[in-house]
Amino acid sequence: MNRTRIYFDNAATTPLLPAAREAMEPFWNETFGNASSPYATSRAARMALDGARTSVAKLIGAHADEIVWTGGGTESDNWALLGVAFANLEKRGHFIVSQIEHHAVLESAQTLCELGFEVGFARPNALGVVEVGEIVRLMRPNTLLVSLMSANNETGALQNVAAVARICHENGVLFHCDATQSAGKMGLDVDFAGENGVDLLTLSAHKLGGPKGVGALYIRRGTRMKPLLRGGAQERGRRAGTENVPAIAGFGVATNAACCDLESNTAHLENLRDRLENGLSEMEVEIIARNAPRAPHISSFIVQGARAESLALSLDLAGFAVGTGSACASGALEPSHVLAAMGYAPHQAKSALRVSFGTQNTVEEVDEFLETLQRLTERG
């Protein structure tokens, strides 16, 4: 049976860095203790949590006590919205989320509506960027929080998070930023270079070379919110549940690696993307959000007249893993809500493929991909 030889779906998940895997190793058996217990084997676990917390804080310019471990990006997104809502149950209020957020944000917003809050959905422009004016237009006196991602997971388009953060603070509104896709791929600072920046920020380990099942929520000191998971004093009472020590240790090391090689990694990813897009421009392909500022590792494009689902499966049979729309529980592919929000017709959205690079990818792989794609589209 065919196996994946070339992996181009790093926005979905990344392979675990060997150093991260090594860092996780002792915590399965040797020092398996519960980080909250008082004895020696637990102290080591506790130290691992602290070390990783410092690493993750450094990645985004935060204080270590502002980093809370979660079960992943989805939990962080859910918590950011619901935690603020739970702190405002008496008066309720209004939230703003963009239409191009991950479903972890969009479906939490749906839950907010069911809880009696109001939600405004901010539209992106044709380049997949939510303009600051759109946020201003939706802002109300009772707006509690604005949620806007830093880089979109399908198009890579960077959002105006610094400007939106400023507007939020001028209006006494909290700002949540889902940084799942940009963290470790580009410079990121919770203060946005001196501005009074983000209040809540979502991170996920497995998108930057760490293990699956762990993430973090940055919570600025003094942010008014409530826990989502209850029943334990872990994480200073903010997030109950025994910490996933091995995974957190791996997250910390992966973060260090990303911090350390940030500039060279970014340059490498940009080089791969540009090589891909130069090659694509010789085919009947439209690159999505090409003229927007973008994260370095994501390229989405519409292959005119092709069915992306079949193309992705043919590519898989040929040994390439690429993304299409979001996958559902059964594994079937649904057309992208992001492309729909940008104004693409359903038939165009069904012709869209996403390539997302990781540091392990090479230019030779890009060339091989272009050759295969050309062959498959000509076969059409």
Added chain:
Amino acid sequence: MAMSGGVDSSVAAALLVEQGYEVIGVTMKLWAGEDDPFAAHRFGGCCTVGSSEDARRVAHLLDIPYYVLNLQDEFHARVVDDFVAQYSDGKTPNPCARCNEFIKFRAFLERADELDCQFIATGHYARIERDADGTTHLRRGHDTRKDQSYVLGMLTQHELRRVLLPIGEMEKPLVRERAAKLGMAVATKPDSQEICFVEDDDYAKFVIDRAPQMALPGPIFDENGVKVGNHNGLARYTVGQRKGLGIASANPLFVTKIDGPNNTLIVGSREKLAHDGFGATRATWTQTIPRAGQKVAAQLRAHSVAHAAQIVAADANGFEIQFEAPSQGVTPGQMAVLYDGDEVVGAGTIE
């Protein structure tokens, strides 16, 4: 290989692998159903997450690639909308046959082309024989109780040349035995029966949800045009139905006609259910168009007997059939499949 997660298509896939084909397993996601992931019906039956998980496990066991194809838009447009429209028009549609024609063979064949596949295969109990020149013959399955040639009746040479039916020669108990031997957990899975998108087999509710006028009460007339009662929504009746009419009568009365546009039900005695023949539209012919006078056996429902008949007229669009003896079961909207012995000659939709 179309894999539903059931025992038939699972064994069919295994047979193809044994025969040396390069096999790609595929489940067609046709129907999203309710949004509530905790709803009980989401855990079983066709087209659920559970069934694709069964199929995925079998594909893994056979070490073949496996994908779920999203055909929900096509299914909704071609099958579900048509089901509701036909019902509202007083017909009794056959969505499974329509799904086979438009989705499981036609749309699936398109996808197979896009994946550069030479054949498509399904787990139906029917046989395809190939002549030296490539012409194919569609015949009843070896297991006559399980025979599914009826629901494949509308396939033409265009599809049949590229279809493989690996279990058509087998009997069901042998298929189950084979699945058990292969270590497949689906060996004992019950057969699916109902229309896959109608929950709890409640057609009336499904149709009324989408065509509310089908719940409106209206008059019941006898064959002489005399009003004999009231019905409580046409969605709740089918031709041939006796129970639930709420009419006191010396002789048992049956629904003989459903008049959708006039929201009217016509009832009559049992004899009125028998017909001398019928006309059909949307004809398809497996080989060439048969000549008038040819003897055939007309089967009007899945798993029912075929009636001896002869063709009165036939062309590319439709045909007319005369039974040897008056026969029941002529239900507008249902598919009629014509057989010569055990070979399918053609099919059409009863007018």
